[in-house]
Amino acid sequence: xxxxxxxxxxxxxxxxxxxxxxxxxxxxxxxxxxxxxxxxxxxxxxxxxxxxxxxxxxxxxxxxxxxxxxxxxxxxxxxxxxxxxxxxxxxxxxxxxxxxxxxxxxxxxxxxxxxxxxxxxxxxxxxxxxxxxxxxxxxxxxxxxxxxxxxxxxxxxxxxxxxxxxxxxxxxxxxxxxxxxxxxxxxxxxxxxxxxxxxxxxxxxxxxxxxxxxxxxxxxxxx
Amino acid sequence: xxxxxxxxxxxxxxxxxxxxxxxxxxxxxxxxxxxxxxxxxxxxxxxxxxxxxxxxxxxxxx
Numbered sequence: 001x002x003x004x005x006x007x008x009x010x011x012x013x014x015x016x017x018x019x020x021x022x023x024x025x026x027x028x029x030x031x032x033x034x035x036x037x038x039x040x041x042x043x044x045x046x047x048x049x050x051x052x053x054x055x056x057x058x059x060x061x062x063x064x065x066x067x068x069x070x071x072x073x074x075x076x077x078x079x080x081x082x083x084x085x086x087x088x089x090x091x092x093x094x095x096x097x098x099x100x101x102x103x104x105x106x107x108x109x110x111x112x113x114x115x116x117x118x119x120x121x122x123x124x125x126x127x128x129x130x131x132x133x134x135x136x137x138x139x140x141x142x143x144x145x146x147x148x149x150x151x152x153x154x155x156x157x158x159x160x161x162x163x164x165x166x167x168x169x170x171x172x173x174x175x176x177x178x179x180x181x182x183x184x185x186x187x188x189x190x191x192x193x194x195x196x197x198x199x200x201x202x203x204x205x206x207x208x209x210x211x212x213x214x215x216x217x218x219x220x221x222x223x
Numbered sequence: 224x225x226x227x228x229x230x231x232x233x234x235x236x237x238x239x240x241x242x243x244x245x246x247x248x249x250x251x252x253x254x255x256x257x258x259x260x261x262x263x264x265x266x267x268x269x270x271x272x273x274x275x276x277x278x279x280x281x282x283x284x285x
Contacts, residue, residue, distance in 0.1 A: 007274070011267050018263055022256050028242055202270065209277045216284055 010198030017192040024184060031100060038096045039185065040192045045089035048197040052082035052204065053121075057149040060142035072138035073211050075145060076128060081204040083121050085196075090114065101166055110160035110167045117152040124148055 021040040029036060056078035063071035093111070094104035105111070124144055131137035160167060 014263065015260070018259055019256055022259070023252060034242055206270070206273060206277060209281065213277070213280055213284065
């Protein structure tokens with residue numbers, strides 16, 4: 001039971017975020033109205049995705065160094081959950097943007113950058129499925145993972161800040177700064193990032209364990 | 224006079240940004256909270272039961 005403490009922690013944090021996020025006071029801003037509360041849900045999904053992609057790349061590097069398939073499984077399942085979070089973040093962003101910006105898919109650099117990034121990682125999964133041999137699949141997808149990460153990070157963090165953008169914190173917009181994200185919001189926002197990331201890690205760990213069982217059963221079946 | 228009116232209307236506008244005050248006054252915000260909590264607890268229960276099933280399978284294989 002002790003080794004599940006972080007799962008319970010994520011549930012507790014998310015309960016706190018869900019209740020507090022809906023009930024506590026938020027700054028009264030025109031256009032955004034109550035939707036500023038999406039900051040507790042839409043934004044942490046993306047931060048969680050970044051954390052999972054970092055972990056995925058770390059395991060990819062580990063695989064290249066010692067060739068253990070276990071690292072490849074970790075790397076691919078972490079990327080899997082990360083892209084799942086990315087899709088959710090995309091959908092929630094489209095819904096929010098529809099009311100805050102007037103369109104669910106505006107021409108915004110950060111949005112385009114994330115679309116490109118998701119396509120890059122979708123190609124990662126297509127690459128994986130095109131191989132039969134386990135070791136070659138693992139080696140090539142590990143290399144691709146590293147390049148995908150290296151391409152995605154500047155796209156989504158640096159590029160939007162260099163041009164005009166709709167997103168807060170990019171392209172001439174002030175970030176959610178002190179006047180619209182006051183300390184009360186930060187008290188729910190920072191735990192939200194931790195809570196959603198831990199949830200992503202939990203889901204990834206379940207997928208990894210299932211994959212391990214599948215491989216074990218396949219070996220037993222073959223023998 | 225015109226400047227005064229612009230400033231005054233801006234100040235008044237800031238106080239009139241529509242929020243869900245009505246929902247909260249009537250206590251209805253708790254309905255929203257309740258719905259979301261039910262969804263969340265349902266999904267978490269599913270995750271926990273999945274976790275337990277996998278643990279059992281792992282023990283069987285060992």
